Amino acid sequence: MNRTRSLILSWFSSFGRSFPWRSTDNAFHILIAEMMLRRTTAQAVARLYSDFIVEYGTVDQLASANVEIVSTTISSLGLQNTRSKHLVTTAKIIQSDFDSLVPSGEKDLVSLPGVGKYVANAVRNFAFHYSVPLVDGNILHFLNRVFSLQFKNAYNEQAWSFMNTFGAPHKPQFYFGIIDLVSLVCLRKNSRCEECPVRPVCDSSLKGMQKRKESGC
Ligand code: SF4
Structure with missing residues (x-):
């Protein structure tokens, strides 16, 4: 989990998007x-x-x-x-x-x-720099792809509990990174896995590679 978090943070520092609401207190x-x-x-x-x-x-x-x-x-x-x-x-x-x-x-x-x-x-x-987790549809999509986790919806307590651990210490840049990865790279259709920083640790990508190996493609 630490490695995944580091990969997201490092990608965000180079490729993350700038929005006015991300640079205000x-x-x-x-x-x-x-x-x-x-x-x-x-x-x-x-x-x-x-x-x-x-x-x-x-x-x-x-x-x-x-x-x-x-x-x-x-x-x-x-x-x-x-x-x-x-x-x-x-x-x-x-x-x-x-x-x-x-x-x-x-x-x-x-x-x-x-x-x-x-x-x-x-x-x-x-805004207030509390170390608290976030869960929404984008984050659920990301967790599903990377960890093969299937939470019912963004109100699911287990999803919040998972993010409480995975996201700690809950830096804003970590969440901005996931949001941007889902918007730019881990698309719901036609994900750009070859450009993705978490590819080495992503279940979805590893399963895809395994399938291709088995089928000889
Ligand atoms: S490797 Fe592919 S499926 Fe996995 S998180 Fe990245 S873009 Fe999504």
């Missing part, structure tokens, strides 16, 4: 990004994120925003009606219940609309 900006990143691609978020932050980058700005205008602004992400309601309501709650400061506790974070365990832990890890 502003917890509110990170929370906005993580809420936007659910069920869409990082590229789609990147296209509108910086302008959104200029317009709605403070708790007061977003709390007083018109939900319909926010919805139109983020329509390219999909789920814009729900997402815009969640964003504006979350800002209002942070303003009224948390003195306009993003809370750092998991319980407080998951009490916000549109914030589940993944987003809460992403904010705790990336």
